[in-house]
Amino acid sequence: MVMLEVKDIYKSYGKVPILKGVSFTMKKEQTKVIIGPSGTGKSTLLRCINQLSPPDKGHVWLNGEEITNPKTNINKFREKIGFVFQDFNLFNHLTALRNVSIGLEKVKKIEKEEAQKRAMQELTRVGLKAQATQYPAQLSGGQKQRVGIARALAMDPDVILFDEPTSALDPELIGDVLDVMKSLCGKVAMLVVTHEMGFARNVADEIIFMEGGVIVEQGAPKEMFTNAKMARTKEFLGRIGALYGEEETGG
Amino acid sequence: MALETLIESLPSLFDGLTVTLLLTAFGIILGTILGIVLATGRSYAARPLAYLILIYEKVLRGIPLLVLFFLIYFGLPQIGINFDAFTAAVLGLGLRSSAYQAQIYRGAINSIPEGQIHAAFSLGMNKLKAIRHVIIPQMLRLSIPGWSNEFTILLKDTSLAFGIGVIELMRQGRYIQVRDPDLVLIVFLLIAIIYFVLVFTANKTLRYIEKKYQMAGYQAEAHR
Numbered sequence: 001m002v003m004l005e006v007k008d009i010y011k012s013y014g015k016v017p018i019l020k021g022v023s024f025t026m027k028k029e030q031t032k033v034i035i036g037p038s039g040t041g042k043s044t045l046l047r048c049i050n051q052l053s054p055p056d057k058g059h060v061w062l063n064g065e066e067i068t069n070p071k072t073n074i075n076k077f078r079e080k081i082g083f084v085f086q087d088f089n090l091f092n093h094l095t096a097l098r099n100v101s102i103g104l105e106k107v108k109k110i111e112k113e114e115a116q117k118r119a120m121q122e123l124t125r126v127g128l129k130a131q132a133t134q135y136p137a138q139l140s141g142g143q144k145q146r147v148g149i150a151r152a153l154a155m156d157p158d159v160i161l162f163d164e165p166t167s168a169l170d171p172e173l174i175g176d177v178l179d180v181m182k183s184l185c186g187k188v189a190m191l192v193v194t195h196e197m198g199f200a201r202n203v204a205d206e207i208i209f210m211e212g213g214v215i216v217e218q219g220a221p222k223e224m225f226t227n228a229k230m231a232r233t234k235e236f237l238g239r240i241g242a243l244y245g246e247e248e249t250g251g
Numbered sequence: 252m253a254l255e256t257l258i259e260s261l262p263s264l265f266d267g268l269t270v271t272l273l274l275t276a277f278g279i280i281l282g283t284i285l286g287i288v289l290a291t292g293r294s295y296a297a298r299p300l301a302y303l304i305l306i307y308e309k310v311l312r313g314i315p316l317l318v319l320f321f322l323i324y325f326g327l328p329q330i331g332i333n334f335d336a337f338t339a340a341v342l343g344l345g346l347r348s349s350a351y352q353a354q355i356y357r358g359a360i361n362s363i364p365e366g367q368i369h370a371a372f373s374l375g376m377n378k379l380k381a382i383r384h385v386i387i388p389q390m391l392r393l394s395i396p397g398w399s400n401e402f403t404i405l406l407k408d409t410s411l412a413f414g415i416g417v418i419e420l421m422r423q424g425r426y427i428q429v430r431d432p433d434l435v436l437i438v439f440l441l442i443a444i445i446y447f448v449l450v451f452t453a454n455k456t457l458r459y460i461e462k463k464y465q466m467a468g469y470q471a472e473a474h475r
Contacts, residue, residue: 052369079375089366093389093466103374106384135467155374 003028003189004159009048009058011041018044019055020213026159031190033200033221036210037236042193043086045210046161049191050081062158079107082152082160082188086167088144090136090151096123096143097132100150108155122150126180142173146180159189166196197240201225209233253433260427260438267423268445274340274409274419279402281345286352290390291382293353294360304353311350317414319343324415340412348405355397359390392464399457403450410446420445 004026011019018041026032034042048055051067051074060067067077090099101119104110110118123132126146136144145165152160162181166174178199184190185203194200200207201221208218209230217224217233225241228234293304311319324339334342363386371381413421424442428435 050373052372075372075375075377077375078373081373083370083373085366085370087364087366089364089370091367091370091385091389093392102384103376106380107375137467151370151374 001028002026003030003063004049004191005059005061006045006049007059007061009045009055009060011044011048011053011055018213019048022058022210022213022215024208024215024218026189026191028158029186029189030205031185031192031203032206032208033204034191034193034208034210035195035197035200035236035240036216040210041213042210043163046083046163046191046193049161050078050083052083075107079103079155080158082155082157084145084148084152084160084162084165086164088136088141088148088168090144090147092136095133095135096128096139096147096150099136099147100154103151103155119150119154122154123147125153125183126150127176140173141169142176145169145177149177149180149184153184153188157188159191160184162190162192162194164193164195166194195240197237209236211236253431256427256431257434257437260423260430260434263423263426264420264438264441264445267418267420270337270417270419271406271409272449274337274344274412274417275402275406277341278344278348278405278409281341282348282352282401282405283398285345285349286356287387287390289349289353290356290360291387293357295378295382308350308353311347312354316343316347316408317411319347320411320415336412336415336417339415340409340417344405344409344412348401351401351404352394352398355394355401356390358397359393360386362393363389389466392466395457395461395464399454399461402457403453406449406453407446 002025006025007023009019009022010017022041022045024032034045036042044053047053048058049060049067051060055068058068062077062080065077066072067074090096091102094102097116097119100122101112101115104115104118105112108115120129120132123129126149128143128146128150131139131143131147136147139147145168149160149165165181166177169177174196178196181190181192181199182203192199192204204221206218207221207224209216209224209228209232211232217228217230219228224233225237228237289304289308293301293308296304320340320343323334323343324336327334367385367389368381371385376384409419410421412419413425416422420442424438427438
């Protein structure tokens with residue numbers, strides 16, 4: 001069953017067109033990875049989905065209900081759509097635990113004690129039980145991002161959008177975050193914009209290759225990596241593969 | 252004898268001090284609440300409202316406090332709005348302070364990364380919740396140094412309420428001076444010391460609060 005449907009999304013910033021008609025669908029608990037060169041509109045696409053920057057044209061449905069309908073209460077939908085940011089965007093004045101529980105307390109109106117219990121479970125799930133009382137500034141980048149993931153998970157979303165979740169991290173910290181994301185596979189739908197080809201190849205159910213504001217090609221990772229139909233996809237994957245090294249694709 | 256007069260006058264100075272503290276308290280409360288509303292309105296409200304707030308700030312920061320006092324206390328009765336001197340002084344102090352405080356808060360809001368409000372929206376918070384639970388708590392912490400400054404300015408400026416006849420510390424000093432002109436130096440020295448001690452204590456207390464509520468990792472470290 002289709003959980004998320006994105007249809008014919010257009011978005012410009014000023015006169016510069018960023019997205020020129022993007023459509024795709026996602027099933028429940030599916031993992032999709034969006035790859036493509038910088039400036040192609042991958043992040044913009046994610047922000048169009050949860051309406052952080054509403055599209056100029058096009059529609060988005062979540063479980064059959066239209067998000068892009070102007071009459072809809074967007075906040076209700078955003079509860080169901082987790083978002084993990086490239087630069088974490090943790091709340092600086094709150095501990096790791098409160099970062100995770102605040103959505104439960106203030107949006108879901110769950111009692112503070114209950115919310116924090118739930119938050120602690122999510123922190124444990126991402127391996128940060130011991131860091132619960134620390135503030136964002138006291139955490140490493142990788143830890144911050146895992147708090148970010150726990151914060152999204154706590155809301156019990158239908159889908160989590162990841163906007164280059166490892167791009168701001170030191171290489172040795174990327175693994176921890178990717179491991180957490182792998183562990184979520186098949187438990188919650190994930191739409192991931194990333195340059196981590198190893199993750200795309202091994203974890204994704206499907207890969208979407210975007211360039212110039214459109215989807216050039218999409219398909220299963222195996223197909224895309226070994227037998228891409230479009231020349232441009234081949235070229236991009238070839239270049240990226242050479243850059244990041246083939247050994248990553250093994251694990 | 253002069254000393255006796257001075258000692259006899261002390262209770263009246265104490266009364267004046269009480270009024271000064273009340274002016275300060277009401278003024279700063281009004282200024283703070285209104286200042287927060289103005290600053291968040293200026294940053295997040297729709298255009299026409301944000302623009303009106305801008306005008307309000309510019310006007311109130313552009314006129315001397317004593318003129319504001321006179322406008323409220325002597326001017327407004329002409330159009331049928333009457334306040335007693337104390338209320339007029341609180342209004343003048345509070346309204347002017349709100350304009351200055353709005354600037355302090357706006358500066359703090361601008362230094363909060365925009366991603367914080369995106370993250371709040373992504374959790375399903377509406378604008379009001381995001382402002383209340385994410386922006387304002389950070390804004391207040393970042394504003395403490397500026398607010399301390401504003402607090403001490405307001406405390407000292409309560410003495411201008413003298414001009415519209417509020418019987419605060421200054422006015423009580425003036426009464427003693429009229430009764431016994433020989434005491435003028437000692438009385439106003441005494442009053443100066445009282446103001447100084449108040450400001451000094453306030454600064455110390457606020458510095459303590461600033462440290463206590465500092466966001467971990469956000470304290471500027473001294474590099475000497």
